[in-house]
Amino acid sequence: MTNYFDENKDIAELVRLYEETLRGESFRYFDVFDYVDIAEYYLTTMQESKAENVISEALVQHPDAIELKYKQAEMYVLKGKTQKALNLIKELEQTSDDAEFHLLRGTIFTATGKYEEANSAFLMAIERDDENREELLFRIGLAFQHVFEFSLALQYHYKLYEESPNDLNNLFEVAYCYEQLERLDNSILFYNKYLDISPYSHKVWYNLGIIYNRLQRYEDAVEAYDYTLAIRPKHSKAYFNKGNALFYLGKYKEALTCYLKYLNYDDNHSLTNTYIAECYERLGEYESAVLHYNKALSIDPKLSDAWFGLGMVAKLQGNIYEAIQHMEKAAKTDGTFSECYIELGELYTLINEDTLAINAYRYAIIASPDALHNHIELAKFYHKKNNIQEAREVLEAVKKDFKEEAELFYYLSLFALLEDDLVEAKRYLKQAKSIDNGQFDELVNYCRRNEPLVSKGKIDDLLKLHE
Structure with missing residues (x-):
């Protein structure tokens, strides 16, 4: 598919002459198609108000020009004035029946959510101009994309792919639709089809990197970004x-190099400095970590991630009260930050503030009730305080909500065993193993880390139950 401006090399010159005329520096007559081209130029370059002025002026000179009325209806859609667009289309029904008219009708119907009517109009457009079928299929796909109906868009882009498999613009849109539909393997397939034809597209390599990151295929993501940067x-x-x-990937030094390079580009860089700080934190370079967390906060004082990071550094250095101050600040700036409350629960426990610890764990659950980890952390707190009944009750209260989570039932099995409830311990363990037999070793490691709360004898009993 050929780009609009590749076919209209003199468009910029036409726009220049038009703007000279507006300024009174020269005079030139513009016919209907000149005005359409000028308006299209402004629309393509995101100057909608100028495009609207062009069409208004053109309709004064050429009041009966169908092409100008089509463009006016298109701009009504872009401005969200769908009723005006529909009214104008209704006026034109008596005199218009070409492909462009039905394409415009379909576009207006998509903007109003009338997708069946849109499909009918689009099919009529294709019937009336089969010679330009490929271009119409592409434009229809884009119309559905514009209203985020990617399944419908994909139907048209895929038809075009079947008829013209080497159309690069369309290959990109097929891949993009699959990406938006979370069908990421298909998206990768079509981005790679694009690269088989045109391997030097930084845009495609970059999009591949994003998808690989989402799939946690980080090695592939790094390779894709390397190609992006090479181009x-x-x-x-x-x-x-x-x-x-x-x-x-745990390659903190290499990550640090990338983040530091990104600092050379325009951005407020609050998050960038936070990520740099976290790299230094993971590398054990706490002074540099604190420096960059503070740089992030100097840009955005309400950045909870940076306050959290300062809290973690203080905790790692054994400065518990300082860590609490930072974590409390993080919680104050973002009340939904459940990980922060979990850390506060642990920190309060270290200074024997059990009531505060319980409240922190409960706030974590309120902030993220769907996170099993938060419920388990509260149960572990009660276990460490030797309150097995309370630990068990915390998890039994949510077992219906997490019935497919093996970890929950492994811990319920342990707490039942610690209460000498062998029947329930067996039942919970059986249920856990049926979901994921592999997590048993993690439970045993937890028990061994928490002797004498879990005695050697109880660990042996747990191992026997597992046999």
């Missing part, structure tokens, strides 16, 4: 996202 060395976001992939 376009100043692709700022590629440095940032490559840093994220390297961080998840």
